[in-house]
Amino acid sequence: MSRLSGISVIFDLDGTLVDSEPNYYEAGRQTLAAHGVPDFTWADHERYVGISTQETVTRWKSLYGLRASVAELLADKNRRYLALARTATRVYPEMRAFVELLATEGVPMAVASGSSAAAIDAILAGTGLDAYLRTTVSADEVDRGKPAPDVFLEAARRLGAEPAHCVVLEDAAPGAAAAHAAGMRCIAIPYLTAQADAPQFARAGLLLRGGQEEFTARAAHDWLARSRR
The missing domain is CATH 1.10.150 (DNA polymerase; domain 1)
Structure with missing residues (x-):
């Protein structure tokens, strides 16, 4: 059985999965x-x-x-x-590795973003991440954007997961606040590292103050496994 059995992972897109x-x-x-x-x-x-x-x-x-x-x-x-x-979006290498690692363990995954549905689809298709991330929610599809929890709650609903069993990856303070409001744990990877002391990040289960420079797929995976126990 996977060490991550029972966990679902929800990714923010911009600044978290890709440097958009x-x-x-x-x-x-x-x-x-x-x-x-x-x-x-x-x-x-x-x-x-x-x-x-x-x-x-x-x-x-x-x-x-x-x-x-x-x-x-x-x-x-x-x-x-x-x-x-469509042509100029870079995926963070360790984020791609993390998505692929989760896929090998059968972890349900989704993208919940403030971007339009068209933008989400264009980026995932253009980067090849659409092979792994097939469940997506745009802020256009819910009543309220972040910091309201709506996009994350809708992502959990589409995955068939309880919010308490979901972990969100986020780069921005409003998104971290949205994850907390949704009753989900959060791995926070601040895009603007100068904002790492924002109070919204203080409630994250794992805060990587150095942003993407500090994030590794293996360390994130191991944290998920430990937090599951």
């Missing part, structure tokens, strides 16, 4: 430039890490006084992002 933030930044920069905001920087982008695309463009509309509707801004950014996502 550069693509989100570039899509956002292009979108805002097209709507008259030419000086959007990486530091500006960091304010929106872990927040859904719809929430991001809603904030932009208010902050920058944009004339376009939220729906128009959302469609524009998604179109630009998908063009980048």
Whole structure:
């Protein structure tokens, strides 16, 4: 019997499985430039890490006084992002190794993301992760995005798993908060390591303060096995 029997694993996508933030930044920069905001920087982008695309463009509309509707801004950014996502998304090597390791043990897995369903599908197909991660939930499919627990609870429902038996991997504070609200354990791998002291991460079962540089597939697997006992 697998050492991980009874556990289901739910992955956040952006910043956790894949380094998609550069693509989100570039899509956002292009979108805002097209709507008259030419000086959007990486530091500006960091304010929106872990927040859904719809929430991001809603904030932009208010902050920058944009004339376009939220729906128009959302469609524009998604179109630009998908063009980048299909061809230029990098999977973190140890995350790929972890997914493959879990697959060999038959661990049920899902992706629950603030990205659109189209973006999730494009990234998983473009990186080959769709061979392992067939259950996905987008924030567009639930009432509330992170830090509400909705995407994680829906992922558990689709896996047929009890929330208490699920472990979430997350890179952002809102996602860690969502995992806690869902009654799930969390492995936190902060994308912005300067935010490792955020109170939302303090409740994680395993906090890797060094982010992806500290994460290894074997160590994560062994932690899951120990925590199961």
